[in-house]
Amino acid sequence: MRRASWIGHPLTVLALVVLVVNDHLLKHTWPGVVTGKLSDVAGLILLPAVLDLVLRRPWLSIAVTGVGFTLVKASETGAWLASEAWSLAWGPSVILADPTDLLTLPALYVAWLASRHPVPVGRTVVVLLTPAAVLAITATSPELPYVPPMAFATEVRDGGIIVQLKSDERHVSRAYLTRDGVTWEEWTGAVRSTPTASSCAGDHCLRVVPGRLKVEESTGGGAWTTAWEVSPEVQDRLVRAYPPDEPEDIQPVESLSVSAIPGLVVVANGADGVAVRDAAGTWRRIGIKDYEISPAGTVPTDAPGRYDAALPQNALFIAVVVGLFVLGTGIRTIGFTVGVAVGWVAAWFWLAPRAQFHDIISGGYAPLYPDVGVLATALALPLAAFALMMFFAVMARPPLWILPVGLATAGLTWFVIIAPFEAWSAGWVPTHAQATVLAVVLSTVLGASAAWVTGRHSTPRPHSLGRPPGL
Known part of the structure; x- marks a missing residue:
């Protein structure tokens, strides 16, 4: 062992x-x-x-x-x-x-x-x-994220229902009282700050379903039936319909608390706001805008799914890495491998967020004039990578088809990463997680297959054509 x-x-x-x-x-x-x-x-x-x-x-x-x-x-x-x-x-x-x-x-x-x-x-x-x-x-614990305003708790008070909004796990930002589900007034009194998983108005009881935008009801102690819900597929799209200011600002979108009085039910649905059932039994969703419960903040359930805005740029970086790797498996020389490594670094310099890139440069990792350092580095790296790769590629004399295969692999890699998320956005793929799995599997299979082809069939071309053997 x-x-x-x-x-x-x-x-x-x-x-x-x-x-x-x-x-x-x-x-x-x-x-x-x-x-x-x-x-x-x-x-x-x-x-x-x-x-x-x-x-x-x-x-x-x-x-x-x-x-x-x-x-x-x-x-x-x-x-x-x-x-x-x-x-x-x-x-x-x-x-x-x-x-x-x-x-x-x-x-x-x-x-x-x-x-x-x-x-x-x-x-x-x-x-x-x-x-x-x-x-x-x-299972290492992640950074504690800042959570944007969301409805997280409800309670019955003063003949109405109070909804509490919070901006993180420790501080309640605002609370609002409604008696009809239409008008909302800010509540400045004390609040319980604890989500209520179930609530009853007479013999009519309701409860939230953990992890779902869903409420069940029971009358007179009978069986629980669905009172209101948003399908898991739509919920998955709504999770990403509320883009935070920073990527780490995670927003839960699920039913967290419910309160009921005769003629009115209010459900706190996290970043999605609240769901309200009026005296006529009609349900409607109301969103959050500027720390207020407002119909203007409601996202339609048929809105296109919104994937990460940085995805196309990140997919391009991955495509460049895969394309250069495929070329490297076909042109197996130390010099070309070094050129590929420099090419990866150059791709990161070009495709990294400009704010982050500038912060790194101006933080002391570049010459006295940051802008000149940024420009010089951004131009020097790809030129150096291209020069190294071309020189050693000429020396290795690989088959001529390897270059178009590498370029095609890079382009197809970008496409197979983006396509599943576009399909999810259009509703053709049920969940964002499934789109992620598809992107990972397709890009991995594509890159591995292309690398196998170039690695197996990259016999160097002879230095001259038509020369008799032995001369």
């Missing part, structure tokens, strides 16, 4: 303990820079040992960890990709780009030391440690 003994090294086990304790206790007790960076240090020590169970090459496991961590923490694109991956596995999650986290990269040296001095352990220890390490890494 020597290959698997790295995960049982005392340093690795210590990193596992620190990661669990820090994420689930210390971060909440003493939030700050130290506890924030401590998880990164522990994760950088632990993750290579877990990867090595599959890769079986310590240097490769450490390299993959370092490169992946750098991409996620140094670029919005990498953080976006990691957030999407975590969201598929654990629900809505946010991973933020933070270049200061790169200061924890020396922790990889500790991982290297552990790999160089493995401790023999039994199979049982490995079997027990592996799932614990995987869960500790994947």
